[in-house]
Amino acid sequence: MFAMRMKLNEQIIKKDFFKGLYINGSRNGFSFDVQLAYYRGHYLSDIDLIEVYVDGEKMPDEAVTFELRGKELPLYKLKYAVTEFWSQVDLAKIRVLKAGGLTGEHEIELKLMLRIPYMQIGPEHHFMPLDSGEKVSVLLEGE
Numbered sequence: 560m561f562a563m564r565m566k567l568n569e570q571i572i573k574k575d576f577f578k579g580l581y582i583n584g585s586r587n588g589f590s591f592d593v594q595l596a597y598y599r600g601h602y603l604s605d606i607d608l609i610e611v612y613v614d615g616e617k618m619p620d621e622a623v624t625f626e627l628r629g630k631e632l633p634l635y636k637l638k639y640a641v642t643e644f645w646s647q648v649d650l651a652k653i654r655v656l657k658a659g660g661l662t663g664e665h666e667i668e669l670k671l672m673l674r675i676p677y678m679q680i681g682p683e684h685h686f687m688p689l690d691s692g693e694k695v696s697v698l699l700e701g702e
């Protein structure tokens with residue numbers, strides 16, 4: 560599938576913002592911050608795909624949430640967030656529940672596809688897809 564790719568910032572996934580997620584004192588996941596790689600920003604309802612992979616394994620959608628400006632949403636509710644605008648300068652937080660969390664070195668991939676609603680392509684009025692994902696290696700210390 561064709562998708563426009565604009566990497567306007569050095570890091571989409573902010574490696575310095577990886578943290579363990581603790582529930583009742585036990586490590587049960589991780590979180591990281593991401594920056595949109597498109598200069599115009601987007602409404603959250605224009606997110607067509609968001610997936611998180613750890614070492615090639617897809618994390619279940621129900622284990623992932625997306626937070627912007629203090630509003631945390633499960634992935635299935637993003638399509639209804641028609642008034643929530645994600646600016647290129649705002650960092651969003653991705654939280655992933657994972658039993659035992661993560662320690663050591665891991666490859667983290669964020670698949671993030673957006674629909675650009677004002678760029679129609681083709682005679683059937685398909686909208687331009689934008690790939691705003693990234694893959695990084697991170698080293699998580701045991702805390």
